[in-house]
Amino acid sequence: MEIVVDGHTGLVVSDFNAWWGKVVAVEEPFWQLPRAKNISPGKLYQAACREAEKQAKERALVFQYQSKERLKKELDKVSGYYTQMSREIKNKLKTTEEKDKRERLAKKLAAVEAERQRREKDALERYAIEIALHLDHIVDYSLPRLHVKLEVQHKKQLLNTTVLYNLLAHHLEAPVCPLCGHPSKCLLPDDQKNRFICPRH
Numbered sequence: 001m002e003i004v005v006d007g008h009t010g011l012v013v014s015d016f017n018a019w020w021g022k023v024v025a026v027e028e029p030f031w032q033l034p035r036a037k038n039i040s041p042g043k044l045y046q047a048a049c050r051e052a053e054k055q056a057k058e059r060a061l062v063f064q065y066q067s068k069e070r071l072k073k074e075l076d077k078v079s080g081y082y083t084q085m086s087r088e089i090k091n092k093l094k095t096t097e098e099k100d101k102r103e104r105l106a107k108k109l110a111a112v113e114a115e116r117q118r119r120e121k122d123a124l125e126r127y128a129i130e131i132a133l134h135l136d137h138i139v140d141y142s143l144p145r146l147h148v149k150l151e152v153q154h155k156k157q158l159l160n161t162t163v164l165y166n167l168l169a170h171h172l173e174a175p176v177c178p179l180c181g182h183p184s185k186c187l188l189p190d191d192q193k194n195r196f197i198c199p200r201h
């Protein structure tokens, strides 16, 4: 899987490939512009890991859903078989008076229960999904973006933010909500504090 994290904002860029594919990339930038401040590689790595884990779990859920029916059938089969065996032994126990025989039957019943648990655990383990993630490689993309300082006022509330205009993708990147960190094209004044937040809250 490929995860793209914005080095300046630290946010995951999910639509990167959609427009990057239309761009002719060069090894060295042909523009001479000041470099925007980047967040630390450690933080970028953490953001990428969080996204990779999220995506891997989503994929695992799909597999799990697909195999759910088969696992259920297998567990039903195991349960049916051992319930029948246990019932037979219990019935024998009811009618047996002899001490030695009763002990033998009790031992057999315990063994059947243990065997059932082992078979169930075995089935669950066979259908369990294990995810292993490791970093394959890193690509550092540089692209020109215009930083637009934006000042928005609503009554006495003021918002000073920077929106980024992506020249290659030809789109304006939405400002980030200070509460949840998600980019939002709509920001509403927060009655509690002097700030603007996205409509999710």
Ligand SMILES: [Zn+2]
Pocket: 177, 178, 179, 180, 181, 182, 197, 198, 199, 200, 201
């Ligand atoms: Zn928000």
